[in-house]
Amino acid sequence: MGRIGRVALTPLPALLASLVLLAGCGEEAPAPEFPLRTVRHVTVTPEPDRRVRSFSGVSRAAQQASLSFKVAGTIRSLDAAVGGRTRTGQAIAELDPSGFRLQLQRAEADLLRTEAERRNADVSYERVKGLYANRSASRTELDAARAASESTNALVSAAARAVELARLNLSYTSLRAGQDCSVVEVVADVGENVGAGQPVVTVNCGDHLEIAITVPETLIAGFTPGLAGEIVFDALPGRTFRGLVSEVGVAATGTTFPVTVRMDETDEVRAGLAARVRFAFDRGKATTLLPAVSVAEDERGRFVYTLVDGDEAGVGVIRRRPVEVGELTSRGLEVISGISPGDRVVTAGISVVRDGMRVRVD
Numbered sequence: 001m002g003r004i005g006r007v008a009l010t011p012l013p014a015l016l017a018s019l020v021l022l023a024g025c026g027e028e029a030p031a032p033e034f035p036l037r038t039v040r041h042v043t044v045t046p047e048p049d050r051r052v053r054s055f056s057g058v059s060r061a062a063q064q065a066s067l068s069f070k071v072a073g074t075i076r077s078l079d080a081a082v083g084g085r086t087r088t089g090q091a092i093a094e095l096d097p098s099g100f101r102l103q104l105q106r107a108e109a110d111l112l113r114t115e116a117e118r119r120n121a122d123v124s125y126e127r128v129k130g131l132y133a134n135r136s137a138s139r140t141e142l143d144a145a146r147a148a149s150e151s152t153n154a155l156v157s158a159a160a161r162a163v164e165l166a167r168l169n170l171s172y173t174s175l176r177a178g179q180d181c182s183v184v185e186v187v188a189d190v191g192e193n194v195g196a197g198q199p200v201v202t203v204n205c206g207d208h209l210e211i212a213i214t215v216p217e218t219l220i221a222g223f224t225p226g227l228a229g230e231i232v233f234d235a236l237p238g239r240t241f242r243g244l245v246s247e248v249g250v251a252a253t254g255t256t257f258p259v260t261v262r263m264d265e266t267d268e269v270r271a272g273l274a275a276r277v278r279f280a281f282d283r284g285k286a287t288t289l290l291p292a293v294s295v296a297e298d299e300r301g302r303f304v305y306t307l308v309d310g311d312e313a314g315v316g317v318i319r320r321r322p323v324e325v326g327e328l329t330s331r332g333l334e335v336i337s338g339i340s341p342g343d344r345v346v347t348a349g350i351s352v353v354r355d356g357m358r359v360r361v362d
Contacts, residue, residue: 040348057213061204086177095173104166111159118152125149181205214256289332
């Protein structure tokens with residue numbers, strides 16, 4: 001049989017020590033690199049010192065009235081048509097006056113009767129006074145004659161007022177225009193029975209039109225009588241009209257206040273047109289506009305992330321900046337303080353970045 005050679009086995013501790021020595025002789029393993037997050041931004045630009053606000057409304061006549069009779073009756077004539085004009089003092093409509101004439105005649109007859117009774121009572125009183133002076137009539141007879149005279153005088157006064165009232169009611173059968181107006185609506189018709197105060201004709205009067213708008217409570221402090229605005233109508237493209245605030249509501253309806261803007265009437269503008277009224281206000285504070293998504297909020301308040309240039313091209317450093325915000329407009333969120341023109345504000349990716357983080361700028 002041949003000889004079998006022996007293999008020398010190295011102890012385990014010595015083997016581990018050798019492996020450690022071998023590892024120490026090699027280069028250190030590099031740490032893994034993670035790609036930088038990419039963010040988008042906008043560069044802050046200065047805003048104008050004035051801001052413009054636009055409000056929707058409807059044009060209406062400065063004076064609109066519903067004309068009606070003061071007495072009830074049957075309409076005998078009606079001289080009004082939609083779109084027509086009325087002149088001052090013109091008879092627009094008339095009621096059948098026959099019943100009112102009879103009332104006047106009866107009141108005049110009552111007046112004549114009471115006047116005759118008064119004359120008789122006055123004569124009787126004077127006669128009794130003479131008899132009483134000659135001790136031919138008693139005190140009781142004198143008092144009765146005086147009371148009869150005073151009573152008939154009161155009846156004459158009442159009858160005279162009844163005649164005056166009957167004449168007024170007769171005059172009320174004619175409905176007349178108080179000034180030059182435009183007829184908007186004719187409600188009644190000839191032959192129709194109408195009650196006292198029931199509208200017959202609706203008219204727009206005056207030389208001016210108004211725009212009725214509503215203003216949010218956050219802006220009402222900037223509205224005062226005399227504030228100038230520009231008025232545009234969808235029905236009149238390319239035309240701009242001037243208006244002045246004439247009335248500002250003192251009580252809110254919900255969260256808005258009623259405001260009236262007065263404008264000079266023109267041939268082109270009519271009542272009932274949809275309008276937009278623009279006003280320019282001083283901002284008061286330096287303000288910039290940012291996309292609303294760029295402003296975040298936590299327990300420390302509202303803030304934005306700005307970009308500061310890093311060491312490499314296209315790489316920046318995130319910095320947190322506290323800000324004070326104003327109103328949300330159609331162009332963005334107003335930022336009153338905290339940023340300046342030229343700052344680069346992150347607009348996308350703000351939920352995954354932190355203060356001091358290095359990012360890649362898109």
